[in-house]
Amino acid sequence: MSSVVLDYLGQWTTTQYLVTAVIVLLILFYYYSTSYLGVWEKVGVPGPKPLPLLNHMLDLRQGLEAAYQKWFQQYGQTFGCYGIHPHKATLVTKDLNLIKEILVKDFENFTVRYRSIETKTNLGKGLSSASAGTWQRHRHVTNPMFTGVRMKAMLHHVTASARNLTELIRQCVERGDLISIKQISTKFSTEVIARVGFGIYTHPASTEETEFAHYSRTLLNFGNFKMRKSAVTFLYYFPHVYSFLQSFISSLDFINSKSDQYFNTIVKAAIDARKRELIDENNARDMLDLLTKASVEDNDIKLTQKGAKKMTEEEIMANSKILILAGVETIATALQGIMFCLAQHPEVQVKVVREVDEVITDLDNIEYEQLSQLKYTEQVINEGLRLFPLLSYVTRLTKETKKYGDITIVKGTVVQIPLGPLMVDPDHWTDPYKFDPDRFTPENKAKRDPMAYLPFGYGPRICLGQRLAMMELKIVLAYLLKNFQFGLSERSEPKKGETIKMELFGSTVLRPQKPVLIEAIKKDVL
Numbered sequence: 001m002s003s004v005v006l007d008y009l010g011q012w013t014t015t016q017y018l019v020t021a022v023i024v025l026l027i028l029f030y031y032y033s034t035s036y037l038g039v040w041e042k043v044g045v046p047g048p049k050p051l052p053l054l055n056h057m058l059d060l061r062q063g064l065e066a067a068y069q070k071w072f073q074q075y076g077q078t079f080g081c082y083g084i085h086p087h088k089a090t091l092v093t094k095d096l097n098l099i100k101e102i103l104v105k106d107f108e109n110f111t112v113r114y115r116s117i118e119t120k121t122n123l124g125k126g127l128s129s130a131s132a133g134t135w136q137r138h139r140h141v142t143n144p145m146f147t148g149v150r151m152k153a154m155l156h157h158v159t160a161s162a163r164n165l166t167e168l169i170r171q172c173v174e175r176g177d178l179i180s181i182k183q184i185s186t187k188f189s190t191e192v193i194a195r196v197g198f199g200i201y202t203h204p205a206s207t208e209e210t211e212f213a214h215y216s217r218t219l220l221n222f223g224n225f226k227m228r229k230s231a232v233t234f235l236y237y238f239p240h241v242y243s244f245l246q247s248f249i250s251s252l253d254f255i256n257s258k259s260d261q262y263f264n265t266i267v268k269a270a271i272d273a274r275k276r277e278l279i280d281e282n283n284a285r286d287m288l289d290l291l292t293k294a295s296v297e298d299n300d301i302k303l304t305q306k307g308a309k310k311m312t313e314e315e316i317m318a319n320s321k322i323l324i325l326a327g328v329e330t331i332a333t334a335l336q337g338i339m340f341c342l343a344q345h346p347e348v349q350v351k352v353v354r355e356v357d358e359v360i361t362d363l364d365n366i367e368y369e370q371l372s373q374l375k376y377t378e379q380v381i382n383e384g385l386r387l388f389p390l391l392s393y394v395t396r397l398t399k400e401t402k403k404y405g406d407i408t409i410v411k412g413t414v415v416q417i418p419l420g421p422l423m424v425d426p427d428h429w430t431d432p433y434k435f436d437p438d439r440f441t442p443e444n445k446a447k448r449d450p451m452a453y454l455p456f457g458y459g460p461r462i463c464l465g466q467r468l469a470m471m472e473l474k475i476v477l478a479y480l481l482k483n484f485q486f487g488l489s490e491r492s493e494p495k496k497g498e499t500i501k502m503e504l505f506g507s508t509v510l511r512p513q514k515p516v517l518i519e520a521i522k523k524d525v526l
């Protein structure tokens with residue numbers, strides 16, 4: 001029989017071989033690309049039907065948020081879909097009970113954050129991408145860097161950086177320029193991280209960009225984004241091939257190799273220098289001191305009682321870079337949204353100024369305890385983060401198949417909690433697009449389920465830097481509003497009467513389509 005087949009194949013032309021090979025490859029490709037479909041139908045989770053190979057691409061032409069809005073209307077608070085992440089089934093929910101199960105009650109089943117593409121640099125060994133047990137160890141080491149006591153010790157760095165930011169805005173105002181709030185705030189947030197994280201004193205009040213600022217700005221490989229976008233689209237169907245190619249083509253990695261190398265070098269040098277010093281929590285000068293204190297040889301890392309609070313040098317390098325990535329862009333983007341809201345609402349600005357003037361009489365001597373008295377300012381920050389969340393969604397990977405009420409979440413699927421739609425859901429927010437800081441008075445907060453407001457996530461994996469973020473935002477607002485009055489005009493972006501249009505950048509980060517530019521007037525000339 002086999003010799004008959006061989007004789008038959010021997011008579012084939014090259015073209016016949018090629019055509020057959022192509023057909024076999026197409027069939028294999030089809031089976032591979034559709035092998036993960038049908039998961040939600042099997043367990044009765046509603047959702048849109050995927051098209052062969054294209055999945056939901058037609059619905060997604062208007063953007064992810066628009067598609068989700070449509071599907072929430074069609075299928076209710078929870079639906080299943082396919083291929084939002086390469087080769088993965090995804091469950092999307094804004095059901096508050098289910099969100100609580102995922103983020104808090106059954107955290108064990110959703111400990112891991114899902115990423116479509118992982119970096120091949122050592123940043124992948126850090127807290128943000130770590131597997132369940134490793135994440136726990138990293139969080140043990142990093143949590144103490146953000147306690148109230150540590151914040152108190154870091155406060156003077158934040159005020160020094162806020163003073164520099166004020167000076168930069170003063171220079172803009174004197175030149176008659178609009179304030180590019182994101183660009184200018186990035187200098188502030190970079191300076192804060194350089195100081196509190198690494199003990200490096202940058203000089204952002206000068207127009208020259210420091211080395212630290214340059215490499216932190218370029219750490220994410222978005223310079224190459226257009227090229228990568230087409231590569232990502234092509235390799236959407238072959239995530240494993242993409243991951244393999246990343247090892248050889250560094251431009252496919254979302255981490256820039258030069259910037260990565262720069263931070264590896266400075267962190268390694270700092271670890272070596274600091275290892276010689278005796279550091280304990282009380283004399284730690286910055287976050288790197290605390291991380292170095294936890295450093296241990298690679299082969300001693302085990303999740304035992306003894307090794308639980310330890311990290312390898314590679315992990316310390318990774319976590320240092322995560323602090324930069326998580327701490328620079330976030331604060332600048334948050335400030336951009338909040339300052340826009342204040343510029344659009346002069347009456348709210350007046351109320352914040354009144355409170356700041358009452359609580360803080362001397363900007364150069366702000367005390368940590370005073371910040372908790374800035375209650376209305378905090379309401380304004382909360383409302384700004386509700387309308388302009390920084391991340392479009394929080395993701396988790398499901399460890400085991402389990403049923404929660406009517407919904408079965410299947411092992412290996414991605415769970416997505418879309419922050420934007422959740423925080424403007426009319427079921428929880430009346431007149432949801434209106435800027436109204438009074439939504440966050442203690443009385444109004446008490447009436448609302450906490451799961452309806454998640455700008456920092458929730459549960460054990462909540463944003464590590466939340467305390468630092470709130471401290472930075474309050475101090476900056478105090479400095480800026482005591483010195484300037486902000487507003488919109490015919491030349492601002494957006495213009496008076498218009499609002500910011502947000503877009504998805506990369507796979508999770510939300511940002512305005514156009515950078516926000518607002519007017520500022522110095523108070524001493526008013």
Ligand code: HEM
Nearest residue numbers: 128326327330334394455456457458461462463464465469
């Ligand atoms: C307004 C500013 C910020 C916002 C809105 C924000 C928001 C978030 C969100 C939504 C998450 C995901 C939480 C989850 O998966 O449940 C997160 C994680 C994280 N954030 Fe922030 N963040 C901000 C500022 C910062 C700052 C200043 C730092 C540190 C310097 C920081 C460090 C982190 C880290 C390390 C994680 C990962 C935590 C983990 O995986 O355990 N963030 N943040």
